Amino acid sequence: MRQTSQHGQWTSRFAFILAATGSAVGLGNIWKFPYIAGENGGGAFVLIYLVCILAIGLPIMIAEIMLGRRGRQSPINSMRDLADEAGASKFWSWLGWLGVVAGFLILSYYSVIAGWAMAYVVRVASGVFEGVTADGVSNIFGQLIADPEKLLAWHSLFMMVTMLVVARGVKGLERTVKFLMPALLAILILLVGYAMEQDAFEQGVLFLFKADFGKVTSEAVLIAMGHAFFTLSLGMGAIMVYGSYLPRKVSIGSTAVLIALADTVVALLAGLAIFPIVFANGLEPGSGPGLIFQTLPIAFGHMAYGSIFGTLFFILLVFAAWSSSISLIEPAVAWLVENKRMSRMRACIWVGLATWTLGIGTVLSFNLTADIKLFDKTFFDILDYLTANIMLPLGGLSIAIFAGWVMSKENSASELQIKSPILFNGWLFLLKFVSPIAVAIVFLNAIDVI
Numbered sequence: 001m002r003q004t005s006q007h008g009q010w011t012s013r014f015a016f017i018l019a020a021t022g023s024a025v026g027l028g029n030i031w032k033f034p035y036i037a038g039e040n041g042g043g044a045f046v047l048i049y050l051v052c053i054l055a056i057g058l059p060i061m062i063a064e065i066m067l068g069r070r071g072r073q074s075p076i077n078s079m080r081d082l083a084d085e086a087g088a089s090k091f092w093s094w095l096g097w098l099g100v101v102a103g104f105l106i107l108s109y110y111s112v113i114a115g116w117a118m119a120y121v122v123r124v125a126s127g128v129f130e131g132v133t134a135d136g137v138s139n140i141f142g143q144l145i146a147d148p149e150k151l152l153a154w155h156s157l158f159m160m161v162t163m164l165v166v167a168r169g170v171k172g173l174e175r176t177v178k179f180l181m182p183a184l185l186a187i188l189i190l191l192v193g194y195a196m197e198q199d200a201f202e203q204g205v206l207f208l209f210k211a212d213f214g215k216v217t218s219e220a221v222l223i224a225m226g227h228a229f230f231t232l233s234l235g236m237g238a239i240m241v242y243g244s245y246l247p248r249k250v251s252i253g254s255t256a257v258l259i260a261l262a263d264t265v266v267a268l269l270a271g272l273a274i275f276p277i278v279f280a281n282g283l284e285p286g287s288g289p290g291l292i293f294q295t296l297p298i299a300f301g302h303m304a305y306g307s308i309f310g311t312l313f314f315i316l317l318v319f320a321a322w323s324s325s326i327s328l329i330e331p332a333v334a335w336l337v338e339n340k341r342m343s344r345m346r347a348c349i350w351v352g353l354a355t356w357t358l359g360i361g362t363v364l365s366f367n368l369t370a371d372i373k374l375f376d377k378t379f380f381d382i383l384d385y386l387t388a389n390i391m392l393p394l395g396g397l398s399i400a401i402f403a404g405w406v407m408s409k410e411n412s413a414s415e416l417q418i419k420s421p422i423l424f425n426g427w428l429f430l431l432k433f434v435s436p437i438a439v440a441i442v443f444l445n446a447i448d449v450i
């Protein structure tokens with residue numbers, strides 16, 4: 001197999017951890033997790049999500065990094081060569097294609113939401129939220145998303161900066177995330193501190209952790225599982241392509257555990273910060289994608305130096321979204337560079353333009369086309385559902401089947417170098433049996449077959 005990737009290599013294990021954590025921690029943790037937990041009743045949903053992270057997400061993450069490092073190319077080409085090595089059909093490279101399409105679809109709406117965060121940097125900094133009421137915040141949010149021109153402008157800016165970072169290659173990715181993660185964590189902890197002072201803190205904690213399985217639907221289980229893939233950046237080749245830049249000697253298993261842990265802690269902290277504010281202000285936990293944009297400004301509007309902390313928070317959220325979005329597009333860019341002999345810059349421009357164009361659909365789905373629905377879903381809802389709940393689990397399932405059943409045990413053992421046979425066999429068992437069966441059951445259940 002190849003020793004290094006033609007696109008370069010991370011300078012250290014730490015650099016990979018930062019980049020992969022940068023990819024994992026993003027809008028999924030701070031924007032999406034709280035609102036889907038709110039929509040699906042809280043505690044039981046959170047518990048199912050945590051089980052999915054451990055039993056499905058973690059083993060698949062290890063497998064995805066492993067496939068990337070062994071293939072050393074874009075997911076499409078890596079999968080083709082790995083299938084070759086295992087004597088399996090070249091057809092496996094479609095897994096790479098599924099990922100390229102999923103990444104493109106996700107980034108198109110991800111960038112629009114990241115645009116909201118950018119718009120909030122300016123709003124918080126100008127002090128409009130000082131002493132604000134819940135109604136006031138809702139109005140400000142409502143005005144923002146009702147204005148397609150503003151959303152388009154922010155979406156365009158976000159896409160431009162993302163493409164610039166990706167154009168600079170592996171080194172560019174590395175530098176961006178180094179200072180970001182610790183700072184984001186610090187502000188989140190500050191917000192949890194504010195939430196703890198609220199009388200509703202206990203109510204918020206109970207909402208997040210008290211499991212009441214009576215409310216759980218099969219749809220909610222599908223959403224929890226889909227989110228486990230989404231939040232860990234699994235199932236579309238992002239972590240695979242990052243793995244292809246990983247130096248040979250780094251231990252994959254322990255690294256993946258660290259990444260999954262960091263990702264989960266950030267999501268839970270975000271929930272702990274948000275729900276007490278929701279209940280303290282009589283807001284609705286199930287109010288949808290606007291949840292953090294309608295709750296956190298209340299906290300910033302009422303705490304000392306809130307405008308400063310708030311500005312910093314939204315800046316960091318934008319950075320967290322950047323470090324995620326670059327991984328969404330990296331598989332496509334790497335493939336264009338490998339197969340179409342394009343320069344990185346050219347590849348970025350093409351992919352960026354296509355993503356930007358599709359993003360206009362999401363921009364409009366919050367205002368002009370908000371009433372145009374298919375299966376009761378707007379354009380944004382459909383993209384979100386299709387990618388997170390269908391494409392990513394399908395991609396993850398295929399990765400599990402390939403790494404567990406197609407690739408030889410000798411090869412995976414030599415790639416992973418897990419010393420303890422119990423841990424290695426435990427991983428293989430989860431990958432071969434638990435993850436595929438769990439994904440299949442959740443799928444079939446959600447489409448009402450079972």
Ligand code: TRP
Nearest residue numbers: 024026027028230231233238324
């Ligand atoms: N994990 C990121 C988040 O939580 C989003 C993301 C980045 C992603 N790369 C991905 C999701 C690849 C799915 C697949 O915000």
